[in-house]
Amino acid sequence: MDTQRTVTDFAALTARVEAMLMASRGRLKTNFIAASLKQPAEEVEFALSELENNMNATDRGVRLSRNQSGWRIEVKPEFEDEIARVFPERAPKPLSHQALETLAVVAYSQPVSLADIDRTRNVESAAALMTLRKRKLVESKKRGLNGERLWSTTPLFLEMFRLTSLQNLRQPGVFEKVFEKISV
Numbered sequence: 255m256d257t258q259r260t261v262t263d264f265a266a267l268t269a270r271v272e273a274m275l276m277a278s279r280g281r282l283k284t285n286f287i288a289a290s291l292k293q294p295a296e297e298v299e300f301a302l303s304e305l306e307n308n309m310n311a312t313d314r315g316v317r318l319s320r321n322q323s324g325w326r327i328e329v330k331p332e333f334e335d336e337i338a339r340v341f342p343e344r345a346p347k348p349l350s351h352q353a354l355e356t357l358a359v360v361a362y363s364q365p366v367s368l369a370d371i372d373r374t375r376n377v378e379s380a381a382a383l384m385t386l387r388k389r390k391l392v393e394s395k396k397r398g399l400n401g402e403r404l405w406s407t408t409p410l411f412l413e414m415f416r417l418t419s420l421q422n423l424r425q426p427g428v429f430e431k432v433f434e435k436i437s438v
Contacts, residue, residue: 267293268301272327275305281324281409321418323409331416346414347389356382360392361411361423365404 270291288295306318319328329337338345359374360366371379386392391411394403
């Protein structure tokens with residue numbers, strides 16, 4: 255009987271975690287979910303793992319995604335084109351070739367100054383960098399030794415490229431897959 259109660263409690267916790275993720279407009283950290291539900295973080299983490307396994311099954315249209323910023327429910331990649339066709343406002347806005355080049359330099363060299371980006375690309379990159387900043391793909395939080403801004407990617411960059419961390423940038427073809435969908 256006690257085991258049945260535990261299974262029922264765990265199922266209820268998993269459902270509550272799923273509801274929080276569905277209601278959220280952004281990613282949620284495990285500790286935030288645990289505190290909000292007044293549950294131990296270990297139990298919430300286990301519920302998230304179970305939910306992830308269940309949602310990522312092949313017969314679902316959504317999946318549970320995790321990166322450094324936390325967890326969220328999202329459309330599976332194989333359905334993104336159809337969703338973008340039906341809901342055009344959800345389609346990623348295309349980036350110019352110059353913006354994509356600049357983004358690649360920032361991603362692989364971060365934190366990096368505008369002068370270093372210009373030297374790497376061998377062209378002026380301020381306009382492309384400002385476009386990326388407006389799209390919340392890059393940010394400047396640090397200053398270099400000479401006071402210049404140092405640019406880095408944002409959590410939105412990780413989401414756009416479906417990366418769990420910056421270490422995944424070393425995987426072959428990361429940028430090429432996304433360039434096909436978002437470049438003009």
